[in-house]
Amino acid sequence: LHVNETIAEQRKRVLEIYKPKKDGFHLTTQDSDWLRGLYAYYRVAEGDLPELLRRVDVIPPSLALAQAAEESGWGTSRFAQEGNAIFGQWTPSFHQGLVPLQRDEGSRYAVRSFHELAGSVWAYARNLNTHRAYRNLRDKRQTLRRRAEPLNGYTLADTLEPYSERGQAYVQTLRILIKSNKLRHFDRAKLKGDVYALFSKNDV
Numbered sequence: 001l002h003v004n005e006t007i008a009e010q011r012k013r014v015l016e017i018y019k020p021k022k023d024g025f026h027l028t029t030q031d032s033d034w035l036r037g038l039y040a041y042y043r044v045a046e047g048d049l050p051e052l053l054r055r056v057d058v059i060p061p062s063l064a065l066a067q068a069a070e071e072s073g074w075g076t077s078r079f080a081q082e083g084n085a086i087f088g089q090w091t092p093s094f095h096q097g098l099v100p101l102q103r104d105e106g107s108r109y110a111v112r113s114f115h116e117l118a119g120s121v122w123a124y125a126r127n128l129n130t131h132r133a134y135r136n137l138r139d140k141r142q143t144l145r146r147r148a149e150p151l152n153g154y155t156l157a158d159t160l161e162p163y164s165e166r167g168q169a170y171v172q173t174l175r176i177l178i179k180s181n182k183l184r185h186f187d188r189a190k191l192k193g194d195v196y197a198l199f200s201k202n203d204v
Helices: 002-022 029-041 049-055 061-072 078-083 117-130 132-146 153-159 168-180 183-188
Strands: 110-112
Touching (some): 002 049, 002 117, 061 168, 061 183, 078 110, 153 168
């Protein structure tokens, strides 16, 4: 929820900055520098506002919870216990991850580890919002917004076939987890108070 609310604030600020720009006002140095950092973080060419807004958007909590449960064995996996890795993201760097004990011969990857769970969530959100494999998710999310329909994990789950070698079977598992555990209730959840005061709202 903290990650989502921070992303929502980023999106709101982008829209606020670009509105006066359309009216002929110049950007302040502070806004210009902030936007440059945001374009870089979301891997978008500077000035491509439509693509930036397609990427600077929230991930439904129901989808994140279902994937975290599936990828981490409900938090019991070695990667979750030793490396706060709850989304099973791969990395080519052994220095940034844990090597699977039963990795295929010839494979050169590790599961990325983090100092804290929040790091895993930030990396997960950035992955879905930037990697070319999840363009369909971003496009479908944008379509829901244009129709003024609420974002929900059950609907967006069918765009995540690329996340797992299991493909459509993986999608069905996520939908079963969302439905059977009533996770869609969390899509309407909000944080109360400054729960993560240690994180700056200007962080990207």
